Amino acid sequence: MSESFPLNYDSEFIHSPSFDLSKIIRPNILSLEPYRCARDDYSEGVLLDANENAYGPSLTTEHDGNLNRYPDPYQIQVKERIMKMRGLKSTKNLFLGVGSDEVIDLLIRIACVPAHDKILITPPTYGMYSVCAQINDVQVVKSFLNVKDGAYQLDLDNLFDTLKSNPETKIVFLCSPGNPTGTCLSHKSIRAVLDSEFKGLVVVDEAYVDFVDREEGSVATWVDQYPNLVVMQTLSKSFGLAGIRVGIAVGHADVIQILNNTKAPYNIGTPSALLAAEALSDDGLAKMFDFRKRLIAQRGVLIEKLPQIDGTGCVLGGNDSNFVLIEILDAKSKKPSNDRALKVYSMMAKELGVVVRFRGMEYGCDGCLRITVGTEEENATVLDILQKALAAN
Ligand SMILES: Cc1ncc(COP(=O)(O)O)c(C=O)c1O
Known part of the structure; x- marks a missing residue:
């Protein structure tokens, strides 16, 4: 199902050239032999490889998508449409999760050794970063936003001090626009974190990015320059598809590959993928x-x-x-x-x-x-x- 390593980033990056993904990812995840199915090699013919029900789905009405079959593990059509819409270079920069909530959990699981590593959050912020951390027995350190007069911006001095005194921190979660702040973090401040001495992953949660009504929008295209950046987006908000549970991670191909290796093999169901592709079609986008x-x-x-x-x-x-x-x-x-x-x-x-x-x-x-x-x-x-x-x- 997945290609294996070695990791192959670096010289192409103008920024964060010393970032070393292999030092951020847990050793057991790096050495993971991902689940493979017969259909990774052969996907046509009489399909008797996956213990599906050959007679079909026990549904009373017709549905698209061969629902008796397991879904495509990679959902390339959906990714191609996201790639085009977001101005990205390759579907290899895209991962799909069961909502961005699954992406948060997976990011913590690939990077943080339970009972040892930490994540940093910037309250007031989205609650699931802490919940997922706790589920994974990962400690949360906090660097509060500068909240004076509802500014809701990073306090960079405090953030870097907090990182310095918590060297076990593997991920910084930034939320832009924030929940509940509704406020974009300045791009300059996001860059400052990406360009800093911090050696871990910088995750920018852009669940609400399509509601930004001014110049400084998404930072998703920065993944070409920053191997340490992962941007999360979702179809739950601007696309009005919270019910189908499709979240997105944009990142360097290596970190995306690790997410693919680690996820449940068929995490995005066929009906969700079909609806996502429709929403991302020209008419859906309109x-x-x-x-x-x-x-x-x-x-x-x-x-x-x-x-x-x-x-x-x-x-x-x-x-x-x-x-x-x-x-x-x-x-x-x-x-x-x-x-x-x-x-x-x-x-x-x-x-x-x-x-x-x-x-x-x-x-x-x-x-x-x-x-x-x-x-x-x-x-x-x-x-x-x-x-x-x-x-x-
Ligand atoms: C900032 C933020 N990130 C992620 C999510 C979760 O989105 P999804 O529905 O894709 O899991 C939410 C949901 O409210 C959110 O507010």
Whole structure:
């Protein structure tokens, strides 16, 4: 199923020339003999090699995709379309996972020796990095974002100090645009981490990148220059396909090969792959761009109207995602209040039928609710219901 080593990067890279992937990947993963199936060698003819059901799927309606057969382990058509859309050079730079959540778990598993190695995260950030680390018995070290006035940018001095005092750190997880911050990290600061003395992998999670409405967008094409960079993307957000579970890693061919060697052989099911390919077709992309435009316009409506509601404070962060982070203020002190935000959140969900997310316990997000941008109608509803919940609390 997979080619074997040696690793073959280096001289082509302008940046991070001293990066050595073989020192980052766990020895047991480097020496892994990946699972092979007969179909890696022969995929046509009378297929009696994989213990499938020759009579077909026990479904009552017709479906595309030979569902009685195991799926293509590499999903080249999907990758070709992603490659084209993202301006990448080769499908060898692409890995598909069961959502980017699987990619996070796999990255930790290929690099971090349990009970020894560490990852670094930059709170406030996406919760799954820590969850996956804990599942894998990997310690999490934190370098908090500079949160002053909702800046949500890297504190580079602190980050490098933290790395220095935790030399076991194998992966730095950056989230850009961030969740829950909704804010792009400056490209300059991402470059600073990539160009630093840190010898591990720098993972940039771009789950929300298609909602960025300005110049500094994706860093995915940087993988040509940086062997230490892995960029994660997903079809769950801008493509509206959270239900099919397709996440993406973009990286140097060597790290992608290691991910392929390590994953479950048939991680992306055929129906998911067919739907992903459709979404990435020219017509699918046109639809995605249309929805994206509408969501960005609706985001603008929330950004304008949320602070006008009595009891709300500022919209925090850069608003580069499909959600908005809004402060809920204490009625008397007019300061952000977790107490009131929690009451408002609970009332909205339990009594008024609108579910948003309380994020007030996250560093630098005091009193904040995170509200996903909905349709025009849903946004009118959330504005109305929030106003009612604030009036009652
Ligand atoms: C920053 C970030 N990364 C990754 C994910 C997970 O995405 P997926 O659905 O591809 O697993 C999410 C989901 O909310 C997210 O917010």
